[in-house]
Amino acid sequence: MSGQVLNRSTIALSKRHYDLVIVGGGFMGLSVAFYLRQLLPEAALILVEEEGIPSEQGASHVSPGILDKGRINPEKAAPYAWGYEVLKHLAEETGIQRPDKVFCASGILHFLVQENGSLGSLNPEEKKAIAQMFSSSPAYWDAQGAYASAEAASLFFGYGAVKSGLDLMLNTRVEPSGDNKLKLQRLEYNRMMQRVVIKEEQISTDTVVIALGTKTAVFVEAGWGELLPFRQVYMQYPRIEADKRLPLTDSRVNLPILQARGFYFRPQGEGLLVIPPRLAPDPRGYEPSGGNLLGVRVGVRREILELFLEAMAELPILGWESLNLGKTAANVRGAWEVVTAKGEPEWRQVDQKAYALVGGDSLALGLATAYDLAAHLSKLNTRPWTS
Numbered sequence: 264m265s266g267q268v269l270n271r272s273t274i275a276l277s278k279r280h281y282d283l284v285i286v287g288g289g290f291m292g293l294s295v296a297f298y299l300r301q302l303l304p305e306a307a308l309i310l311v312e313e314e315g316i317p318s319e320q321g322a323s324h325v326s327p328g329i330l331d332k333g334r335i336n337p338e339k340a341a342p343y344a345w346g347y348e349v350l351k352h353l354a355e356e357t358g359i360q361r362p363d364k365v366f367c368a369s370g371i372l373h374f375l376v377q378e379n380g381s382l383g384s385l386n387p388e389e390k391k392a393i394a395q396m397f398s399s400s401p402a403y404w405d406a407q408g409a410y411a412s413a414e415a416a417s418l419f420f421g422y423g424a425v426k427s428g429l430d431l432m433l434n435t436r437v438e439p440s441g442d443n444k445l446k447l448q449r450l451e452y453n454r455m456m457q458r459v460v461i462k463e464e465q466i467s468t469d470t471v472v473i474a475l476g477t478k479t480a481v482f483v484e485a486g487w488g489e490l491l492p493f494r495q496v497y498m499q500y501p502r503i504e505a506d507k508r509l510p511l512t513d514s515r516v517n518l519p520i521l522q523a524r525g526f527y528f529r530p531q532g533e534g535l536l537v538i539p540p541r542l543a544p545d546p547r548g549y550e551p552s553g554g555n556l557l558g559v560r561v562g563v564r565r566e567i568l569e570l571f572l573e574a575m576a577e578l579p580i581l582g583w584e585s586l587n588l589g590k591t592a593a594n595v596r597g598a599w600e601v602v603t604a605k606g607e608p609e610w611r612q613v614d615q616k617a618y619a620l621v622g623g624d625s626l627a628l629g630l631a632t633a634y635d636l637a638a639h640l641s642k643l644n645t646r647p648w649t650s
Contacts, residue, residue, distance in 0.1 A: 562589025
């Protein structure tokens with residue numbers, strides 16, 4: 264039996280108590296909701312999101328989704344491999360058919376300076392394009408390298424969870440109010456196009472999972488007084504636009520993901536998405552802003568520009584005129600992303616009835632982490648990657 268979708272304040276809640284409440288409708292929240300419905304089918308479960316799904320201000324919309332096993336801690340190889348296969352066959356996993364493309368088995372061509380390698384089966388036009396991008400030589404080919412859309416995957420999990428009984432409440436702000444109760448503020452737009460609280464309600468729960476991305480630590484501190492060791496960084500992903508030197512079309516992607524000097528270049532439409540190395544966490548209070556390049560104000564932040572300049576001799580593509588740096592930070596694809604102590608997705612128990620769940624820059628490992636929490640809450644001792 265499908266769950267209830269409450270996307271307007273006029274739609275009344277059918278329950279005042281839930282066994283489990285998930286706060287946050289990004290990739291992590293929706294995936295843990297899906298697996299909780301599979302593992303605890305009799306439980307009353309609701310997910311509450313302040314906007315739409317996937318969470319409109321979260322990182323799910325801009326995540327580059329690179330799937331590179333070389334970036335994964337060897338101890339996490341098994342859960343990563345499981346998450347990879349699930350993303351590859353998500354329609355089968357969720358029982359949902361959607362037109363969204365989740366997974367692209369592009370492969371990754373890694374480059375190292377002054378190393379011999381092969382461009383494999385690429386045609387002469389593609390080899391010529393790559394030769395103009397990099398002064399280093401290809402080192403090895405990873406046929407398992409791929410990329411996935413966190414946004415599309417979130418919708419598969421969301422639809423699948425609702426289909427299997429999840430109640431989904433949108434446009435609702437949540438505040439912890441003690442004694443296992445949560446205050447729900449139902450939001451609507453007024454005539455001035457401002458979001459205002461239309462109605463306040465309260466529900467109780469046995470267990471709450473907080474999956475609010477970079478807002479998770481603040482929410483937990485406000486409601487439980489616990490300080491979580493999560494930090495955040497504002498990452499940006501500029502584009503290299505269509506260029507006669509790029510053999511890319513919107514309907515046919517001819518290039519794999521290219522990796523060199525810690526940068527990834529991922530096909531996106533008629534251009535390439537530039538994924539810089541992970542930055543250090545930002546200090547509290549940092550506001551995203553652009554930088555200056557040769558005296559010209561651009562939208563890409565200073566720390567990323569410095570990485571560009573350091574790598575430009577080996578990566579001539581970073582000096583192409585078609586590299587779109589934007590005029591302000593708002594012009595460049597970017598979002599706040601969680602930084603955990605180990606740099607990996609994780610869940611942790613806040614108290615006996617509250618759990619925090621955060622992702623990171625590994626979509627496949629994030630999915631396995633969400634499943635692991637769902638299995639823990641379901642009191643399962645086995646995991647699909649260990650059986």
